Every structure is written in C-alpha cells, then in structure tokens.
Amino acid sequence: MKTIFMNQLKYYIKRYLFINRIKKFFKSRIFTSKNRNEFIKSRHLVFYCCVWGDEYLNDFFDFSIPSLFQSENIPALESLNFKISFNIYSEKKSLNKIRKKIEDKAKSHNLKLECIQLNSIESKNIAYYFIDNMKYCLSKHTYCFLINPDFIYGNGIVKNSIMLSENKNCTLALPHPRISREKLKLKRGQIIKFLENEKFSSKSLVDLLTPLSHKKCFLDAFDN
Numbered sequence: 001m002k003t004i005f006m007n008q009l010k011y012y013i014k015r016y017l018f019i020n021r022i023k024k025f026f027k028s029r030i031f032t033s034k035n036r037n038e039f040i041k042s043r044h045l046v047f048y049c050c051v052w053g054d055e056y057l058n059d060f061f062d063f064s065i066p067s068l069f070q071s072e073n074i075p076a077l078e079s080l081n082f083k084i085s086f087n088i089y090s091e092k093k094s095l096n097k098i099r100k101k102i103e104d105k106a107k108s109h110n111l112k113l114e115c116i117q118l119n120s121i122e123s124k125n126i127a128y129y130f131i132d133n134m135k136y137c138l139s140k141h142t143y144c145f146l147i148n149p150d151f152i153y154g155n156g157i158v159k160n161s162i163m164l165s166e167n168k169n170c171t172l173a174l175p176h177p178r179i180s181r182e183k184l185k186l187k188r189g190q191i192i193k194f195l196e197n198e199k200f201s202s203k204s205l206v207d208l209l210t211p212l213s214h215k216k217c218f219l220d221a222f223d224n
Contacts, residue, residue: 043082044114044142045162048133050089050126051149057094060149061101062188066195068147069105073158082162083114087136089129092120151176152195152209154202178214187212 047068051060068074074084088098095118106113117136121129130146137144143162147153165172184191194200194208 042141043080044085044140045077045082046085046087046133046137046140046142046144047147048087048130048137048144049147049149050121050129051098052091052094052121052124056149057090057097060098062192063152063195064147064149065101065105067151067153067155068158069109069111070153070155070200072156073153075109075111076156076159077162078111080159084111085114085142086116087119087133088116089119089121089133095120152191152205154205155200156202177209179209179212180214183212 049060049064051057078084086102088095088102090098099116099118102113102116119129119132134144143166145158145162161172161174191208194205
C-alpha cells in the first residue's frame with residue numbers, strides 16, 4: 001500500500017513540475033521578450049475575410065459586419081488610435097456591394113477607415129488567399145484579425161483580443177460555439193433586429209443564441 005502511495009505521489013509531483021515548466025515556457029517565450037522592442041508594431045489592424053456565395057454574403061452583411069462595428073469593437077479600437085483596414089477577398093461581382101456595406105457602416109459611426117482593399121478571387125481556395133493576406137500584413141507590419149462571414153462577435157471581443165495580444169509575439173485563437181443554420185432560419189429576423197440595437201452585451205447575445213445551438217456546439221472546436 002505504501003509503495004502504491006509513493007508511486008502516485010511521485011507521479012503527481014512530476015506532473016506538477018511538468019505543468020509548471022510549460023507555464024514558465026509560455027510566459028518567458030511567448031508573452032514576454034528580452035528585447036520587447038523587436039515585437040512593437042504600429043497600431044494598424046487589418047480585418048481579413050474571404051467570402052463568396054449569396055448565403056454567406058447575406059450572413060456577412062446581416063451578422064458579422066454589424067457586430068464588428070459595435071461600440072467596444074472597431075469604434076473602441078479607433079478611439080485608441082488604431083488605424084483600421086479591411087482586406088476582403090470575394091468574387092468580382094460582389095466587391096462593390098461589400099465596399100458600400102462597410103463604408104456605410106463606418107460612416108454611421110463617424111469612423112475613418114485606413115483603406116478597404118478588395119481582391120477578386122479566381123478559385124475557391126481559402127488557404128491561398130489566407131497566405132496572400134498574411135504576406136500583405138507582414139509586409140505592412142500590421143496586426144491581422146481573421147473575420148468569418150457567418151460569425152457574430154460579442155461587444156468587446158475584438159478590442160479585448162487585440163489588447164490582450166498587442167506586442168506579445170503571439171497568435172490568439174479562441175474556440176467558438178456553433179449554432180444550427182436550420183434553427184437560425186426561424187429567428188433570423190429577430191437576430192438582425194437585435195444586432196441593430198448595437199448596445200447589447202455578450203451575455204444577452206449568448207442568451208439569445210443558446211436555444212439555436214448546434215447539437216455538437218463546442219465539440220468540434222476541441223476535438224479538431
């Protein structure tokens with residue numbers, strides 16, 4: 001019995017020390033630097049999106065763009081002297097419509113965008129355009145925020161994510177709950193009207209969308 005106890009004790013001590021070593025590694029190698037100046041970037045943020053097809057374009061216009069322009073997302077970043085740009089990849093026929101939607105939203109908030117760069121896609125290869133965007137951001141020394149056309153961003157998510165990772169030589173990734181497209185159809189109008197308020201809290205957004213959750217919800221985010 002004593003031997004079993006000692007073996008278990010050794011196991012937990014090793015595990016504790018191992019976890020501590022991992023924490024120290026992340027703290028020293030990722031979130032801090034001996035020479036912090038090498039990671040300091042200008043406050044220029046590029047929102048990248050690749051979107052095509054009427055279904056996803058409608059989601060982009062109805063959900064993603066309104067949530068990005070909530071008070072504690074893009075407007076809050078601009079008040080902190082961030083330059084805001086969009087780098088959008090889509091089919092040629094959709095580019096003017098995308099530009100107008102983003103510019104109209106910016107004007108309604110009295111915001112000045114650094115630029116809206118629109119790129120006509122030739123093939124449905126997201127990886128290719130993602131790499132192209134990263135080359136662009138690296139060449140301009142900007143931050144990049146990946147936006148998906150069918151995502152709804154809680155108020156404060158964008159600003160908090162950028163402030164959390166600013167000048168820390170890291171990439172921030174978050175798992176996200178999924179909602180059912182079939183259930184969404186039943187309450188689409190209600191959600192669009194809810195987003196138009198532009199003053200909703202993340203909690204109220206979760207309360208609204210939880211009944212529409214996909215049966216797997218968080219599962220895929222962790223398994224894959």
